[in-house]
Amino acid sequence: xxxxxxxxxxxxxxxxxxxxxIFECAVCKGPLDIIYNYEEIKKHILGDEFKSSxxxxxxxxxxxxxxxxxxxxxxxxxxxxxxxxxxxxYYFKNEGLNPTGSFKDRGTTIEMxxxxxxxxxxxxxxxxxxxxxxxxxxxxRAKDVKATFYIPTFASKIKYxxxxxxxxxxxxxxxxxxxxxxxxxxxxxxxxxxxxxxxPYRGEGEKSVGFEIIDQLGWRAPDAIVCPIGNGTLIxxxxxxxxxxxxxxxxxxxxxxxxxxxxxCSPIVKAFRExxxxxxxxxxxxxxxxxxxxxNPVDGVKALHALYDTHGTAVSVTDKEIRAxxxxxxxxxxxxxxxxxxxxxxALKLGLKGQVVILVTGHGLKDPFV
Numbered sequence: 001x002x003x004x005x006x007x008x009x010x011x012x013x014x015x016x017x018x019x020x021x022i023f024e025c026a027v028c029k030g031p032l033d034i035i036y037n038y039e040e041i042k043k044h045i046l047g048d049e050f051k052s053s054x055x056x057x058x059x060x061x062x063x064x065x066x067x068x069x070x071x072x073x074x075x076x077x078x079x080x081x082x083x084x085x086x087x088x089x090y091y092f093k094n095e096g097l098n099p100t101g102s103f104k105d106r107g108t109t110i111e112m113x114x115x116x117x118x119x120x121x122x123x124x125x126x127x128x129x130x131x132x133x134x135x136x137x138x139x140x141r142a143k144d145v146k147a148t149f150y151i152p153t154f155a156s157k158i159k160y161x162x163x164x165x166x167x168x169x170x171x172x173x174x175x176x177x178x179x180x181x182x183x184x185x186x187x188x189x190x191x192x193x194x195x196x197x198x199x200p201y202r203g204e205g206e207k208s209v210g211f212e213i214i215d216q217l218g219w220r221a222p223d224a225i226v227c228p229i230g231n232g233t234l235i236x237x238x239x240x241x242x243x244x245x246x247x248x249x250x251x252x253x254x255x256x257x258x259x260x261x262x263x264x265c266s267p268i269v270k271a272f273r274e275x276x277x278x279x280x281x282x283x284x285x286x287x288x289x290x291x292x293x294x295x296n297p298v299d300g301v302k303a304l305h306a307l308y309d310t311h312g313t314a315v316s317v318t319d320k321e322i323r324a325x326x327x328x329x330x331x332x333x334x335x336x337x338x339x340x341x342x343x344x345x346x347a348l349k350l351g352l353k354g355q356v357v358i359l360v361t362g363h364g365l366k367d368p369f370v
Contacts (some may be wrong), residue, residue, distance in 0.1 A: 002067045003040045007032050010302050018065075021118065023188070023199050031299050032200045033240075034065050038247045045248060051219060053237040055079050057106055060211045063244055065204050066113050072106060073112040073142045078103035078208050082216040082357070085332060090347065090356050091222070093213060094334055096363030099244025100162070102291075103209060103234060103342075103361045104134035111196050111206030112138040115145060120194035126150045127197065128230070128290050129159030130339075130362055135196050136168030147196075148187075150180040155290050156337075156367040176285065178296045198298040206234050213357050214251060221251055223354035224312070226258040228342040228361055230270050230292035232303030235259055238359075239306030255357075257306045259314040260346030262287035265295055266316040268303050273314070277304055288319045291339030291362055304361040317345040326364070335364030 011030030016022055018034075025032060044050070044062040057078025061069060077099055083092045095103035112135070115123060121144055125135050132149040139147040148169045151160065163170055171182040187193040197203070214221060221242070227235040235257060245251035261269050265285035271278065278282040282295035297303065308315055317325075322338050324344035329336045336344075340362035340368055347358050 002065050003037045003062060004065050005035045005037050008035055011285055021194070023195050031302055033302070034200050034204055036063070036244075038244070042248050045250070051215075055212055057109060057205075057208045060208055063204070063207060063211070063241075064110055065158065065201060066110060069119055071113065071116055072109065073116055073138050074103065075099035075137060075141060076107050077109050078212065080212070082213065083332070083334070089354055090358060092329070092332065092334055092344075092358050093209065095209070095359060095361045096334070096336060096340060100130075100134045100137050101363040101366050102130040103206065104131045105138075106208045107202035107205035107237075108134040108138045108197075111135070111201045112142050112145075114201045115194060115196070116142055120145070121368070122146050123190070123194045123196050124148045124150065124184040124187050125196045126177065126184045127155075127261050128152060128177055128293055129155040130166065130291050132367060133159055133162040133166070136163045136166035139168070140166045152180050154293065158368065160368060164267070170355070177294045178281070181298075192338070198233040203233045203237045203299065206237035207241040207244070209234065209359065210238040210305075211245070211299045214242070214245055219250060221253050221255040221272045221303060222357045224256040224258050224352055224356045226260060226343040226347045226356060226358045228260050228289075228292050228339055228346075228353070228359065229297060230294045230339065232268065232297040232299035234359070234361070235308050236299050236302035239297055239310065242310075254310050257310045257312040258346065258350070258352070259303060259307055259312070260343050261314070261316050261319045262289045262292060262342060263316040265293050267295065267302055268297060269314040269316045271300075271304060271370065272307055275299065279304065287338075289322055289338035289342050290367060291337060292342060313350070315350055316345045317342060317349055321345040321349060325370050329360065334360055337362040337364050337367040337368075
């Protein structure tokens with residue numbers, strides 16, 4: 001059962017029927033958002049039974065755009081720990097403990113469940129590694145789904161190995177993440193291939209990070225949630241989770257959303273500092289944090305909205321600061337890849353106070369040689 005009303009363009013407001021297979025706005029090429037009937041959702045989530053039930057990704061199914069819950073594709077993602085830091089007031093949401101080692105599994109379980117529902121068998125994905133590994137694993141679980149991955153040559157070689165282990169086909173692309181993304185869009189035009197990646201269905205799955213944080217804190221908002229930005233899909237997903245919980249009466253205030261980017265790839269930070277609602281892409285992004293090395297974020301305008309609407313902020317961190325944060329996380333017993341450590345680097349740089357949740361988005365074994 002799903003409670004979708006429609007799909008809408010975040011930028012221009014164009015509306016599309018809920019069943020439309022669409023990846024970007026046909027009018028302005030802007031990012032899309034899924035709109036729900038929250039009165040219907042309320043019927044399924046109010047009461048102590050929902051609030052006290054065990055925390056898993058699929059606990060929050062009323063907020064997902066999936067029709068048939070008997071056919072979901074899952075590896076039992078979610079339910080990751082919220083670990084108190086030795087630094088007073090800080091908590092780490094350790095997403096490296098998801099099935100394929102990153103937060104991407106949350107979006108993939110929704111995306112691949114949708115692929116099964118519509119009967120798609122040929123899918124393509126542009127990825128810097130983590131998303132590709134996740135989609136390859138879930139495609140293997142889905143059966144009869146052929147998955148091809150377009151990967152920039154700067155991505156971690158370990159992630160190539162992981163994708164191949166699940167049976168995925170890899171096509172290496174010289175250049176940026178955007179170059180890889182354009183290759184998948186060409187496939188969509190020529191062959192009708194279903195595109196997986198940072199599109200609306202994935203973002204809906206990544207909301208569960210936000211749902212779980214509030215659940216784990218006793219249905220109370222922290223002062224801030226700190227999130228790294230690659231394509232911006234995760235940070236908007238976290239924001240949307242907070243917004244939806246507020247709409248249905250499960251949250252009485254919004255936490256500040258804090259964005260962190262690598263200094264060599266920081267178009268959202270620059271736009272935020274200039275108080276802009278749009279951003280200028282970085283043509284030649286460069287950082288050791290390959291997981292967030294996206295110079296033209298697909299959901300960049302949505303990420304900016306999340307910052308403005310929650311009175312949050314944005315900060316860039318150097319590769320040196322990311323390395324230092326990795327070491328400090330190690331002292332906390334958490335091994336994070338560079339992209340996974342970026343949020344902690346940002347929180348330390350800003351000197352954030354109060355109750356602060358930091359998203360550690362990927363396991364260190366994803367990229368151990370940088």
